[in-house]
Amino acid sequence: MAGRLRIHFGVADVARLRVASGPDVLWETANSMHMLQTRRGAVLFDGWRQESRRRLGAPARMLITLNPAIGSFPDFLTPTTGLSDFEAGLDLMLSTPRARLRIELGELTVPARMRQWVRAVADTEPGAIRELGRLYRAYHRTAVLPAWSTVVAEVSAERQRLAQAYLRGGSEAVLTQLAGPGGWRPPVLELPYPWDRDLFLDGRGLVVLPSYFCWKHPCTLLDPELPPVLVYPLRLRHPVPFGAGRAHGDEPLGAMIGPTRAAVLRALEVPYSTSDLARRAGTSVPSASQHATVLRRAGLITTERKQGTAVHSLTPLGAAMLASQTP
Known part of the structure; x- marks a missing residue:
């Protein structure tokens, strides 16, 4: 049963609301893996999905082990907000401390055939980390880079829509735009979510990140101690032109x-x-x-x-x- 995400704002949090400067390459990569595993958004994504699956082959299954489409996925896969430089983001991801990897990967349900590799990643064994980097680069090159110009254009259009809302009524107008009618009831922003959850900003503010590959409901980091970010799906978007990324x-x-x-x-x-x-x-x-x-x-x-x-x-x-x- 679907739940609700309730984000609790203070006065300082409303003042510190900001929209990311553009799409985040690691969030889009993570969200695209979810889309690849499902049949969601057939009109928008089926062409991209069929071509990506054909070209990715079996190695993509290892990444999908770390990033299942159903339920939560590890925070370390999305260490940035609004960063478009893939290599810089990947370096941050691959340098995640061992203690954090062990906690986050230890919460995953992993097929037996993948457990040894996942344990090696959690233990930051050099060979496993290099393999993770290789798999991520191959996935990004095959599935994300062909769609990137579409992602950038669609997210830019959404940012313009939010900018217009801000000019009309400031941060509260942006929050109203995000949540739709009745979703912003100060001091709480309420959104559809896979389960019931409360996120308290506690004066840290919130970064809003529109995402092309995010579907149906928003995403946020699991660890409430990490800098708050709200990744949400675009309401209007066009499909990736078949073969347009080339x-x-x-x-x-x-x-x-x-x-x-x-x-x-x-x-x-x-x-x-x-x-x-x-x-x-x-x-x-x-x-x-x-x-x-x-x-x-x-x-x-x-x-x-x-x-x-x-x-x-x-x-x-x-x-x-x-x-x-x-x-």
């Missing part, structure tokens, strides 16, 4: 210039500023700037300054290279 088509390009640089180049099918490029490519601003410099020196992109902002776009050579990689 990660499979970018594999030869990625092998030649590197997967992140290939993603940066692919993102510039439309001109972007450095910060927008970073969000579209799923990397940090300094990383996007560095890759743009290399691509510019190679003659694949050009950079112009418009009203003090660097705007990058493809050269004919860059466009031809991308066209040659499109299946």
Whole structure:
């Protein structure tokens, strides 16, 4: 039976409400694993799901062991809020202290064939941690990166909707927008949830994180001592265009210039500023700037300054290279 999540605000918490600057790559990765294991949202996700399952194969089952679709999943899988740089987030996840891993992984129900590996991860054995990193990179490259431009665009549209609500009525208007009619009854925000739960903010504020792959009800961290975050599903979204990510088509390009640089180049099918490029490519601003410099020196992109902002776009050579990689 469905329950309710009740988030208890103080005056300071309402004042400290903020919306994340963009989608969080590890939250989207975790939520996408849930979608992969179910038949939810057939119209939106079936094309993505079928293609991802076909390309992922058996190794994805090891990750799914750590992140089941039903019930709760370990907090260490989502150590960031609003971070688009996958490698930076992965480094944080893989450096989770052993004591915390043992507690969180010890609460999972694990198939017998996976118990030895899960115990090795919980004990931070180097080989197991390296394997976890390898599996996560492969999953992200195969299932998340092809959808990332859609994720960024849809989350950006939601952030604009929340910004408009804030301009109309401040933080309380945002909370009303999140909960719908009757869901925000100061000082409590009440939302649908898999079970009944109370979260007391105690002056720490709340980060609101719209998520493309989150479905039906919001998510939050299990440990009430961790910084509070509310991850919630978009009300309106479009499906990932079938094959639009073209990660499979970018594999030869990625092998030649590197997967992140290939993603940066692919993102510039439309001109972007450095910060927008970073969000579209799923990397940090300094990383996007560095890759743009290399691509510019190679003659694949050009950079112009418009009203003090660097705007990058493809050269004919860059466009031809991308066209040659499109299946």
